Amino acid sequence: MTATEYDVVIVGGGPVGLLVAYQMARFGVSVCVLEKQDTRTQESFGRAIALFPRTLEQLDQLDLIQPMLQKGFACRDSVTYKDGIQQIPGRVWTFMENIKGTQFDFTLVLRQMYTEAILREKLESVGAVYYQSIECTSFEIDDAAPLDAYGVTSYFVDTQTQKPMTLRSKFIIGADGGRSFVRKHAGIPFDGDTSEDKWIRIDGLVETDMPINRAYGAIESKTHGNILWAPLDHGATRIGYAYTAEIAAKYPDGVTEEVAVKEAIESMKPFNVKFTEVHWWTLYTIGQRMARDFSTQERVFLCGDAAHTHSSGAAQGLNTGIHDAVNLGWKLASHIRGFTRPEVLKTYSAERKTAVEKLINYDKDISLLMTHKWPAWYDGDKNADPYLVLGKIFQEAASFNTGLGISYPENVINQTPSAELGVVPGTRSPDAVITVPGINHKTSVHQVARNVGKFWVIVFTGKVESTKSALKALQSYLETDKELYSHPALRWVTVSATPGCSPYEALGMQPFGDTYFDQTGEAHAAYGVHLAKGGVVILRPDGLIGSGCSLNGASVRQYLSKIMNL
Template sequence: MAENANLVDVLVVGAGPVGLITAYQLARFGGVSVRIIEKHAKSVQDAYGRAITLFPRTSEMLDQLGLADELLQEAFACRETVAYNSRGEEVHGRGWSFMNEMRDTTFDFSLVLRQKYQEEIFRNALRRYGVEVESPVELVGIDFGDTAASLSSHPVIATVRDTESEAPRTIRCKYLVGADGGRSSVRTLLAIPFEGSTSEDRWVRIDGHVKTNLPKPRTYCAIESPTHGNVLWVGLDRGATRIGYAFTDDRANAYPEFDEQAAIKEAIAAVKPFTLEFERVDWWTIYTVGQRIAKHFFVRDRVFLAGDACHTHSSGAAQGMNTGIHDAVNLGWKLSLVLRGLAPPSLLNTYEMERRPHVEKLIQYDADISRLMTNRLPENWQGDPTADVNEVLAKIMDEAQSFNSGLGISYEALADNPLVSASTSFGSLKPGMRAVDIPLLRPGTFEHTRLIRETPNVGCFYVVFFAPESSRQLPGALYQGVDQSGTINEYIKSECSWSLVYYAMLNLVKVALLAT
């Protein structure tokens, strides 16, 4: 009996947002047992800081998982951006201005909520499915049995230790997910190379409640400081504010110890010519900027890496948590289908196949904007060496607009990816693209609703029929078309040129058009 208690389908290591969302999906979809462990006690991680921003596509994904409403009730919905030059003059088209163009989504804003509060919501949601985070529990070893065995076996042997009692024990699982951050124990224990570099750049982030004469303090704001780089100013939840600036050698050498008071003093200098006074500091940190990516996201056919465990970058583009949640959502439904016997294990190979290209794109993008935010041109810059770094930064961020919002992210057709086939393209809409969250009417009551709300992510497939308004009665015409042609596809091609048939796999980004 004790041995069975240590058997589980999936063991998730790390209870940050990525680990919590992964475990939550598996519990929500049903038919799969899951455990989640966290090395640090919650009180240790209870800082207000860390990640803060969810962009529209991430909010859509969380909405499909039934989590968006509660996040929105606690968040600051940031709908305005502004940039100021060193003289305090507002300049247009710079800084975070791409956020003003996030369209074609209900979530046409940045959802700003500090990670502490997001994790509380995710933990409570997971608890409703009977899964509690086990903490403080540290992963100290990974061994393997026969990984080629059937899914009825538990070939992954995880050795864990309660960090308070120091008592070790083993948990046997079918799959293990490492969502345990940039210093991942899973990645380290399996000796998975973490390729990339750590730069000499460091940034300071400080959260708190402030008084200021900044004209638009409740925005996503950039201040172009000649001494502190492209300064970040963000209105946070609960009336708080985040300020971030470059921690240069000049800043470091000016203090025998760079403590909280030094961080406050430099924040005041960073936002000049505006005034700043801290009423309270909730959290602050100095961190090193670097870009790294794991050589493998999926090893031994049984172990996955997700989020910071397989890719790290700066907070310059505010993409860290967004990219990690995209990892978790991509992995969650695939792992669930395989474990429930509804898809072959080969489906799991598409996780890295689909996610890696976007992570690699983010890594390069982040390297460029990290340098620009510290008043330096990108390392491989081929343009004018005297170019204004703030103008170059604005151009690069604007060009990456659909990538930043997540709304333009899609998965390309690859010969060895069974989910995305080039042969099923139809017009401008192609398999692998996001299904647009269009407004809909319920057929019986004509209530207004929208596609994503009507197709929640519950680990199943949907077939959705779209038809144009017509003077003909659609049901009769449809039946007539089917009778005459023998197939719905033939009717659609001959009678409804704008009708599309979506086979939306979990209604995320997997879209295959059947009307071809």
């Protein structure tokens, strides 16, 4: 049997697998994604619901956000109730109310069913191959094959017809959930613990007399833990609570939908709740686990729940998986197309493990506190209210929760700027306002430097008269180093502090790529570029700061030559 060949085979067609596949195809890489379940019969609703600001920015830069905004619930408000009394601010979800520095100053609540449907439609639009009801049974790697060869042979079976399928690829990605076959078959340990604590989540249409009921809520209970009240898309609501040993003892025959509804109603007292429809419910055990490596043998990669699992306490699961997918997507595509050096792809595992380790340590604490228990490290008054500590932890982790503060350490991509610029490598780039020439329409750096799988070289001119000689020298350098200016993995853009009737006249020379005006100086200030000196800031394809330098072509090349095949 002749095996079909793809650059990348992705096992798992949930949102993370679909997003990686979409990026691969969008960035010019051949890809096949295979899903074990039949999407026509699997659970319709439920699962992940909350998409935080940094995740929304990433989806926007991949042209995915508009259909999600049409279906989702934009939540900017939170509320905490205890004993039927609305609490003062400063509790669990209050961080949603003070999100700054991004146009996505809210949490988008959209059930996974809709997210997956949108991603499948987008995947089809870019010509990627997608199968469902196909299960991976094995794969083998030819260690002797060059990395640009099809060194992975994977075997599948149609779960309905039992017909076998064989694929050959350069890489294989496991996005196949917490019980990942890819991870197990690759022999990657899944380190961590599973607790005795269990939680229930139940979605549906409800009627209630709770005064504020279309805000992200925390209802503090001593019997059902810190109860989640989440307004969902299409007018639905999610209630989540701890299924404690005391509650379980009431139901020796186990949990049914009837039990889940009954205890949800009980958990919300003194408020009255009535379910008019139940869409989905689940009972699951809390635990935190992480793959020892997110890649192995240079050809196998893990994303999402295949790489890490944790509670839904901070609603970070899908967000973290999407960050995995975006991080891996551009790096693997650039590697396959021969744009970047092998060292760049190797940063995927190291960078994402840095963020996930922080999440897991954080999740261990909040999952205990939400269950009305104290973490082992707590040495204060055990008679105190655990929810006060929980609220403090959430507030301290606000930038991490929104994703806007997630950063990576220095590495081959994240290099200290060689000039005095106010940017930190590995951090999110500021979303400063700039204007389009002529119409003076306001846009932003994020809208201009969109994720097209390329690095963005942003030339901040400063006040043109003071930087004109440096700009001319940069232009002369690029005229002799044409590869640097025209490389297919680079996009150049000019941000001028001097507006004009045309980019050419504003600069007195040909600009570097498209030009935008920083009429207020906001963009220069946000990126720490002195108006008298100008400077260059280089963004990674995922919108993070790569590095920066003065208006000097040799310095730009010095940074990029460590990353790209120049």
